Amino acid sequence: MQTFAEIATLREQIKQYKRDGRSIAFVPTMGNLHEGHLTLMRKAREHADIVVASIFVNPMQFERSDDLNNYPRTLEDDLSKLANEGIEIVFTPTPDVIYPNGTDKQSFVEVPGLSNILEGVSRPGHFRGVATVVTKLFNIVQPEVACFGEKDFQQLAVIQKMTEDLALDIKIVNVPTVREMDGLAMSSRNNLLTMDERQRAPVLARTMRWISSAIRGGRDDYASIIEDASDQLRAAGLQPDEIFIRDANSLGVVSTETTQVVILMSAFLGQARLIDNQVVDLTTDTKEEANVESSSESAE
Numbered sequence: 001m002q003t004f005a006e007i008a009t010l011r012e013q014i015k016q017y018k019r020d021g022r023s024i025a026f027v028p029t030m031g032n033l034h035e036g037h038l039t040l041m042r043k044a045r046e047h048a049d050i051v052v053a054s055i056f057v058n059p060m061q062f063e064r065s066d067d068l069n070n071y072p073r074t075l076e077d078d079l080s081k082l083a084n085e086g087i088e089i090v091f092t093p094t095p096d097v098i099y100p101n102g103t104d105k106q107s108f109v110e111v112p113g114l115s116n117i118l119e120g121v122s123r124p125g126h127f128r129g130v131a132t133v134v135t136k137l138f139n140i141v142q143p144e145v146a147c148f149g150e151k152d153f154q155q156l157a158v159i160q161k162m163t164e165d166l167a168l169d170i171k172i173v174n175v176p177t178v179r180e181m182d183g184l185a186m187s188s189r190n191n192l193l194t195m196d197e198r199q200r201a202p203v204l205a206r207t208m209r210w211i212s213s214a215i216r217g218g219r220d221d222y223a224s225i226i227e228d229a230s231d232q233l234r235a236a237g238l239q240p241d242e243i244f245i246r247d248a249n250s251l252g253v254v255s256t257e258t259t260q261v262v263i264l265m266s267a268f269l270g271q272a273r274l275i276d277n278q279v280v281d282l283t284t285d286t287k288e289e290a291n292v293e294s295s296s297e298s299a300e
């Protein structure tokens, strides 16, 4: 495995691979790698000869400096996990390499209609920061394929639209969320939880499944579902941040045209802001879905 911190040397190696007729798949990360990231790496491997990963905690997508400073950084451990996965190249730039003139003077990419709604309202500038760094990394790595997790549902929608709008010749592959045995979505932020908080954290996924069952059971009084769900989170000691029930394709409000809704949830627990999401297909037979739900609950 080769590790590059500079753009020029990374580009040279990638050009060499391309001259040799090798295809490139890319997985951008902010490090603190867990099984969810490694699943992205394995998916990338299915799509190309060479897998390039990046590890860069992107200052442009953090609105709060304490959040940026607290973000877990575990480079050595990350590199050994990537080496075990047989990753060919890891790009580990410093902020100066990505933003030589600082983030304020950086040209940016904005995805209208998606960047400033939902999570973008409470985190202004977040999706601009994500879209900008991903575009920049795409331009540096020049992959044919890039893999992103469905756990960051709005991020995935932003990246898909940006890729389409800017006619980037890159196939975006979305990879389902990887969960712990108790249902908690894997996330680098889980490392910020104390042992007691970790015990309580799966309530987020459980509450999401409760919302999903309510919708599949025919309820469409979304405001009161969200209120009940917030109460359930509070009762378990989580501080609800945002819960949205939206059209899964447009992220707009649910209408008579909607065939799939997405439940988007975030909550604070100690130092961590946990997020999760679930898509509910409104066209699927409710009874069948209910059976799947109860058998997956008993498996946990």
Ligand code: PAF
Pocket: 028, 029, 030, 056, 058, 061, 130, 133, 134, 152, 155
């Ligand atoms: O999902 C992440 O880890 C980050 O938002 C990404 C896509 C690597 C951009 O910094």
